[in-house]
Amino acid sequence: MDMIDPFGRTISYLRVSVTDRCDFRCTYCMAEDMTFLPKKDLLSLEELDRLCTVFIEKGVKKLRLTGGEPLVRKNIMHLVRQLSRHLDSGALEELTLTTNGSQLSRFAAELADCGVKRINVSLDTLDAEKFHQITRWGNLRKVMEGIDAAQKAGLKIKLNAVALRDFNDAEIPELMRWAHGRGMDLTLIETMPMGEIEADRTDQYLPLSILRASLERQFTLADIPYKTGGPARYAHVAETGGRLGFITPMTHNFCESCNRVRLTCTGTLYMCLGQEDAADLRAPLRASEGNELLDAAIDEAIGRKPKGHDFIIDRRTSRPSVSRHMSVTGG
Numbered sequence: 001m002d003m004i005d006p007f008g009r010t011i012s013y014l015r016v017s018v019t020d021r022c023d024f025r026c027t028y029c030m031a032e033d034m035t036f037l038p039k040k041d042l043l044s045l046e047e048l049d050r051l052c053t054v055f056i057e058k059g060v061k062k063l064r065l066t067g068g069e070p071l072v073r074k075n076i077m078h079l080v081r082q083l084s085r086h087l088d089s090g091a092l093e094e095l096t097l098t099t100n101g102s103q104l105s106r107f108a109a110e111l112a113d114c115g116v117k118r119i120n121v122s123l124d125t126l127d128a129e130k131f132h133q134i135t136r137w138g139n140l141r142k143v144m145e146g147i148d149a150a151q152k153a154g155l156k157i158k159l160n161a162v163a164l165r166d167f168n169d170a171e172i173p174e175l176m177r178w179a180h181g182r183g184m185d186l187t188l189i190e191t192m193p194m195g196e197i198e199a200d201r202t203d204q205y206l207p208l209s210i211l212r213a214s215l216e217r218q219f220t221l222a223d224i225p226y227k228t229g230g231p232a233r234y235a236h237v238a239e240t241g242g243r244l245g246f247i248t249p250m251t252h253n254f255c256e257s258c259n260r261v262r263l264t265c266t267g268t269l270y271m272c273l274g275q276e277d278a279a280d281l282r283a284p285l286r287a288s289e290g291n292e293l294l295d296a297a298i299d300e301a302i303g304r305k306p307k308g309h310d311f312i313i314d315r316r317t318s319r320p321s322v323s324r325h326m327s328v329t330g331g
Helices: 045-057 076-083 085-089 104-113 128-135 140-152 169-181 208-215 282-287 292-302
Strands: 013-017 062-066 094-099 118-122 156-163 185-190 221-224 233-237 243-247 260-263 268-270 278-280
Touching (some): 045 062, 045 260, 045 292, 076 094, 076 104, 104 118, 104 140, 128 140, 140 156, 156 169, 169 208, 185 208, 278 282, 278 292
Parallel strands (some): 013 062, 013 260, 062 094, 094 118, 156 185, 185 243
Antiparallel strands (some): 233 243, 260 268, 268 278
16 A cells, blocks of 8 residues: 655655744745734634545655644644554554744653654754744743753754855854764755845855765764655764755755655645645545545545755746745755
8 A cells, every 4th residue: 555656766755844934034044024814714623634534545654744833833732642642552653743943842851751762953043143033033041941841851952054155064063063962963964946035045044965074074073874754865973973864956956865745734636845746635534434535635635746856046946946834844
C-alpha cells in the first residue's frame, strides 16, 4: 500500500500545517499585515486526525505538525494526543513538530508525554534586538524559556536558522557554538521565494555554499551520512563536536530524494513545496463517512507529484516562485 510517485520515490513523510496563523511576522516569511484564513475554512481537529490516519494507513511513517505556528492552534494538544496512538501501535515511527518556540514553555512537558521525542525550533539570532527586528513581534526571552522547558522535558531539539545576508551571517559561528554547547544540532536554511513580502529577497539571499566556505576558515567540517528524514545534508564540526545541517533549495536542489508531501489546514495537499499544483482533499473527506474517495484522491495526487521545484532568486526575477506564503504549507 506504499505511495509511490511517478519517479519511483516512496512517500513516507507527511507535513501537516495545522494553522496558517502565527504569533510572529518574520520578514522573510510573511508580510506584517497578513490576511489569514477565516476559521470556518479550517478543517476541524477531528478531520485532521482522520486525514493523517489515512496517510499513515497508506505508508506514512513520519508526521510533522507545522504552521504558521502549530502551538497557537486552539486545543492543538488534543490532536497531538490523538495522533500519538499511532506511535503506540507502531504504525507511525515519529511524531514531531516545527515551532518558533514562543509557546513551548506551556506545552513541552505534554508534548513529551504524548510520545514526541524531538522538535525543530526556528531561531535566527541570539541578539534580542535583532530577534525582534526579524520576527517583528517576537520575544527572544520567551523562546529561550521554551527551549529550556523542552530540554527539561527530555525533548531533543534541532535549531533551524534561515541564513540572511548582512543580517545574521556573521553570527552563525556563535549560534553554532551555543547550540552545540547545549547538545542541539543546528541546520542552516536558504531563504525561499514564496509569497509577497515587503523585503527584497535578492538582498536577503545568502547561498549556503558561500557561508560554508566562510565557516570552513574557522571550523573543520566533515560530511556525514546522518539523516533525519528531511532534506538537510549534515557535517560534523570537529571543534564543537556537534552536527551542522544545510538545507539548500536554491544552490543544491535536493528533490531527487524527496519523500514528502504537505497538507494544509484547509485540506489542500501540495505535492511539492515549490510548485502551485495541489489537490483538494477536503471535498472527498466530507463527501463520505468511508475513506474510499479520499484514498482515490490521494493516489491521484501522488501520481502527479513533480520531479522538483523551480525556485529562482535573482535581480531579473522580482516575483516569488509561488504565490502562497511559507506559513500556508509550513516549510
